[in-house]
Amino acid sequence: MIAQLFxxxxxxxxxxxxxxxxxPYLYATIGETLGQRSGLVNLGVDGxxxxxxxxxxxxxxxxxxxVLGLLVATMVGGLLGLVMAFFSVTLRAEQGITGIGVYLFGxxxxxLLFRKTxxxxxxxxxxxxxxxxxxSDIPVLGPIFFSHNILVYGAFALVPVSWFLLNKTTLGLxxxxxxxxxxxxxxxxxxxxxxxYFTEIVGGMLEGIAGASLSIALLNxxxxxxxxxxxxxxxxxxxxxxxxSVGALAGAILFSMVNALQLWLQVIGIRIPPDFAIMMPYVLxxxxxxxxxxxxxxxxxxxxxxxxxxx
Amino acid sequence: xxxxxxxxxxxxxNDRIDFDVRAxxxxxxxxxxxxxKTTLMNILYGxxxxxxxxxxLNGRAVAIHSPADAIRLGIGMIHQHFMLVPTLSVAExxxxxxxxxxxxxxxxxxxxxxxxxxxxxxxLRVDPTAMVWQLAVGEQQRVEILxxxxxxxxxxxxxxxxxxxxxxxxxxxxxxxxxMAGEGHSxxxxxxxxxxxxxISDRVTVLRDGRVVKTLPTSEATREELAxxxxxxxxxxxxxxxxxxxGDVRLSLKDLWAHGDKGVPALRGVTLAVRAxxxLGIAGVxxxxxxxxxxxxxxxxxxxxxxxxxxxxxxxxxxxxxxxKHGLAYIPEERMRDGxxxxxxxxxxxxxxDHVDRPFASGIFMNFGTIASYAxxxxxxxxxxxxxxxxxxxxxxxxxxQKIVLARELSREPRVLVAAQPTRGVDISATExxxxxxxxxxxxxxxxxxxxxxxxxxxxxxxxxxxxxxxxIVGVVDQREATVEQLGLMxxxxxxx
Numbered sequence: 130m131i132a133q134l135f136x137x138x139x140x141x142x143x144x145x146x147x148x149x150x151x152x153p154y155l156y157a158t159i160g161e162t163l164g165q166r167s168g169l170v171n172l173g174v175d176g177x178x179x180x181x182x183x184x185x186x187x188x189x190x191x192x193x194x195x196v197l198g199l200l201v202a203t204m205v206g207g208l209l210g211l212v213m214a215f216f217s218v219t220l221r222a223e224q225g226i227t228g229i230g231v232y233l234f235g236x237x238x239x240x241l242l243f244r245k246t247x248x249x250x251x252x253x254x255x256x257x258x259x260x261x262x263x264x265s266d267i268p269v270l271g272p273i274f275f276s277h278n279i280l281v282y283g284a285f286a287l288v289p290v291s292w293f294l295l296n297k298t299t300l301g302l303x304x305x306x307x308x309x310x311x312x313x314x315x316x317x318x319x320x321x322x323x324x325x326y327f328t329e330i331v332g333g334m335l336e337g338i339a340g341a342s343l344s345i346a347l348l349n350x351x352x353x354x355x356x357x358x359x360x361x362x363x364x365x366x367x368x369x370x371x372x373x374s375v376g377a378l379a380g381a382i383l384f385s386m387v388n389a390l391q392l393w394l395q396v397i398g399i400r401i402p403p404d405f406a407i408m409m410p411y412v413l414x415x416x417x418x419x420x421x422x423x424x425x426x427x428x429x430x431x432x433x434x435x436x437x438x439x440x
Numbered sequence: 441x442x443x444x445x446x447x448x449x450x451x452x453x454n455d456r457i458d459f460d461v462r463a464x465x466x467x468x469x470x471x472x473x474x475x476x477k478t479t480l481m482n483i484l485y486g487x488x489x490x491x492x493x494x495x496x497l498n499g500r501a502v503a504i505h506s507p508a509d510a511i512r513l514g515i516g517m518i519h520q521h522f523m524l525v526p527t528l529s530v531a532e533x534x535x536x537x538x539x540x541x542x543x544x545x546x547x548x549x550x551x552x553x554x555x556x557x558x559x560x561x562x563x564l565r566v567d568p569t570a571m572v573w574q575l576a577v578g579e580q581q582r583v584e585i586l587x588x589x590x591x592x593x594x595x596x597x598x599x600x601x602x603x604x605x606x607x608x609x610x611x612x613x614x615x616x617x618x619x620m621a622g623e624g625h626s627x628x629x630x631x632x633x634x635x636x637x638x639x640i641s642d643r644v645t646v647l648r649d650g651r652v653v654k655t656l657p658t659s660e661a662t663r664e665e666l667a668x669x670x671x672x673x674x675x676x677x678x679x680x681x682x683x684x685x686x687g688d689v690r691l692s693l694k695d696l697w698a699h700g701d702k703g704v705p706a707l708r709g710v711t712l713a714v715r716a717x718x719x720l721g722i723a724g725v726x727x728x729x730x731x732x733x734x735x736x737x738x739x740x741x742x743x744x745x746x747x748x749x750x751x752x753x754x755x756x757x758x759x760x761x762x763x764x765k766h767g768l769a770y771i772p773e774e775r776m777r778d779g780x781x782x783x784x785x786x787x788x789x790x791x792x793x794d795h796v797d798r799p800f801a802s803g804i805f806m807n808f809g810t811i812a813s814y815a816x817x818x819x820x821x822x823x824x825x826x827x828x829x830x831x832x833x834x835x836x837x838x839x840x841x842q843k844i845v846l847a848r849e850l851s852r853e854p855r856v857l858v859a860a861q862p863t864r865g866v867d868i869s870a871t872e873x874x875x876x877x878x879x880x881x882x883x884x885x886x887x888x889x890x891x892x893x894x895x896x897x898x899x900x901x902x903x904x905x906x907x908x909x910x911x912x913i914v915g916v917v918d919q920r921e922a923t924v925e926q927l928g929l930m931x932x933x934x935x936x937x
Contacts (some may be wrong), residue, residue: 190773242489269821289766298544298546299535299539299540299544299545300544301546302528302532302535302536302546303536305525305527305528305532306525306533306536306537309525309527309528310523310524312523313522313525314525314535315507315515315521316519316523317507317511317538317587318507318537319536319537337922361494426527429527437487
C-alpha cells in the first residue's frame with residue numbers, strides 16, 4: 130500500500146487534483162485580497178461563493194448554457210459585493226459582523242433556493258477540459274498542467290493580472306494607498322469610497338466565479354453548503370499570502386495539494402480515520418497562520434471605516 | 441476669505457473671519473488650540489464647507505467642495521500629521537491621484553524625473569525611489585512639500601510644520617519656504633510658536649475663539665504683544681526659577697537597557713541621576729527612547745538590563761502600584777491613553793490612583809463625601825475649568841485634562857516626578873500654569889525628570905539638560921551654558937560640543 134502511495138500514477142493524480150482544487154481558492158483569495166488591500170475585510174466570502182455556485186448551477190441546469198451560468202454567477206457575486214460595500218463603506222458598519230451576516234444570508238438563501246428550485250442533487254456537464262495541442266501530450270507534465278478546463282486556467286491567469294493591476298496601474302496605486310492611509314488618499318482627491326466600492330464589487334465577482342468553478346467546472350453538482358467553509362479558508366489564505374497575488378497562489382496551491390493528498394490517502398485506503406484526513410488541510414492552515422501571522426504586515430487601515438474627521 | 445462662519449455642534453469654530461494672503465507672501469496664522477486656525481484652513485482646502493462666507497482667489501469667487509477642487513485651483517496643504525502612505529515609495533506618494541501620462545498605467549519614471557527637477561529648484565533633498573517609512577521626519581515633510589509643488593500649488597498651507605522637526609531641520613525648512621516665496625508662491629504658516637512666526641512671516645493674523653483679533657505686519661509685532669493677542673491677557677513667557685538647595689539623589693538610573701515595541705533595543709545604556717529639588721530635562725527628537733525611558737521608570741516596561749533606584753532603593757521591576765506608594769508620580773506622554781479614563785468623571789479621574797485607600801475608601805466602600813470635597817479642592821487649587829466635578833472628563837479641553845493629571849499626581853506629594861511632554865497640545869495659558877506648578881514642585885524638593893520635545897520648555901524649566909539620541913544619552917549640559925544650537929546638534933546625534 131505504501132508502494133502504491135509513491136507510484137508515479139499516484140503522484141500525477143495528486144498533483145493534477147491539487148492544481149484543479151486550487152481554482153476556487155485562487156478566485157476567492159485574490160478577490161478577498163483586492164478588498165483587503167483597500168482596507169475592507171469581507172468575511173462573507175463563503176456566502177458569496179455559495180450564491181455564485183447556486184446561480185451558475187441553476188442557470189446551466191435550466192439552459193445548458195455554461196457561459197450564461199458563469200455570467201449570472203459573476204453578477205450575483207458582484208451584487209453581494211455591492212451590498213457588503215454599502216454596509217461597510219457607506220453605513221460604516223462593523224465589517225466582521227456585516228461579513229458574517231452576508232455569509233449567513235448566502236448559506237441560507239442558497240439552501241432555500243436549492244430546495245425550492247431543485248430539490249434533489251442533480252448534475253450538469255461542466256466546462257470540459259481543453260486539449261492544448263502538443264502541451265497536453267507531454268508525458269507527466271501534460272496531465273498535471275495542461276488537462277484542465279477554462280476556469281482553472283483563468284484562476285492561474287488571475288495571479289499575474291491582479292499583480293499587474295495592484296502594482297503597475299494608477300488604480301492599483303489608489304487601492305494600496307486607500308488601504309494604508311485613506312486620509313492621505315482623500316487629501317489628494319482620491320475617492321476612498323469609490324475605490325472601496327470598486328474592489329469590493331470586483332472581489333465579489335471573483336468570489337461568485339469561485340463558487341461557479343465548483344458547481345459547473347470541478348464538481349458539476351450543487352448541494353446544500355457545497356463550499357463547506359472554503360470561503361473562510363480563502364480569507365485565511367489572504368493573510369497567509371501576505372496580501373500579495375503570488376502569496377495567494379502559494380497558499381492556494383499548498384492548501385489544495387494537501388487536500389488532494391488526503392483525498393488520495395482515503396481513495397487508496399491508507400488506514401487512518403477519514404475524519405483525521407479531512408482535518409489535515411485545516412490543521413495545516415492554522416499551523417501555518419500561527420507561524421506567518423507575525424511576519425507580514427496588514428494594510429494599516431484594514432477593517433477601519435473611513436470618515437473625514439476633525440483635524 | 442471673507443466672512444467665513446463654521447459651526448460644529450456646540451461650538452462656533454469660525455466666526456465671520458476675514459483673511460487674505462498676497463502673492464509671494466508668508467502669512468502666519470497664530471492662535472491657541474481651538475482658536476479655529478485649522479478649521480479655517482480645512483475650509484480653504486475643501487475638507488470642510490463653510491456655513492457662510494465666500495472664498496476669493498485672484499479676485500474671483502470660487503467654490504471649493506473637496507481637496508480635488510482645491511488642488512485644481514492651485515492650493516496645497518501640508519497637514520500637521522503627514523498625509524503620506526508609509527508603504528509606498530516617494531514617487532508613488534507623489535503620483536497618487538494624478539493622471540498618468542500613460543493612461544491606466546503608472547509612469548513612475550516620468551514622476552521620478554520631475555521630482556528630481558523640483559528638488560533641485562527648491563533645495564528639497566529627497567530620494568524619489570526611497571520608501572516613505574524609511575525616511576526621517578524632516579524628509580517626509582519635504583515629500584509633502586514636493587507633492588504640493590508637483591501639483592502646481594501657488595498657495596501652500598502649512599499646518600504647524602515645525603512641530604516635529606529638530607532646530608536644524610526647521611532652519612532648512614525656513615530656507616525652503618523663503619525660496620518658495622521668492623518664486624512667487626504664497627504661503628500660509630499656521631503656528632502657535634511665537635519666535636517662529638516672528639522669524640519667518642511677513643504678516644501675522646491672530647485668531648482667538650474663532651475670531652480674528654488682529655492682522656499686522658510682522659515687523660511691527662513683538663513676542664509679548666502676540667502672546668497677549670492670542671490669550672487675551674498678559675502672559676508670562678518665562679517662569680521665574682529661584683535657586684533651590686539640591687538634596688540627595690532621588691532617582692538614579694544605572695546602565696538601563698530596554699526593548700521598544702518593535703523588539704529592537706530602544707534604551708541602550710542610560711545612566712542618569714536626579715537630585716531632590718532638581719529638574720533634569722530630557723531633550724531629543726521623539727522616538728529616540730524617551731517614551732521607553734519614562735515607561736521603565738514608571739514600571740510599565742521591563743528593562744532588559746540595568747537598574748532603577750528611587751530614594752536609594754532598587755525599584756527595578758516593581759509594579760506601578762508599588763512604585764506610586766513609594767512616592768513616584770508619572771505624567772504620561774499620551775494622557776488620553778495612559779493618564780485618564782475618558783468616560784469617567786473629573787472626580788473619579790482625580791482619585792484614580794488612591795481610590796482604594798483611606799480616606800477615599802473604607803474597606804470595599806467608597807467615601808463619596810470625602811471624595812467630593814477633595815475633588816472640589818483640587819479643581820479650585822489647580823484652576824481646572826469644568827462645569828462640575830461630575831462632568832465626564834472627555835468633554836474638557838486638552839489643557840484642563842492635563843491639569844487634572846497634574847493635580848492628581850502632584851497632590852500625592854511625590855518624591856520623584858516623571859513628566860513626559862507635560863504641555864504637548866496644551867495652549868499657552870495652561871502651559872504657563874503647568875510650568876509654574878512644576879517649578880513650585882521643584883521648590884518643595886521633588887526630583888523631576890522632564891521629557892519634552894519642546895526645547896523652549898526644556899531650557900525654561902530644567903536645571904540640567906540631557907540629550908537623548910537613539911536610546912543613549914549623548915551628553916548632559918548645565919542649563920546656564922546650554923544653547924539651542926548646541927542642543928540641536930546633540931539631538932541630531934553629535935556628541936557634546
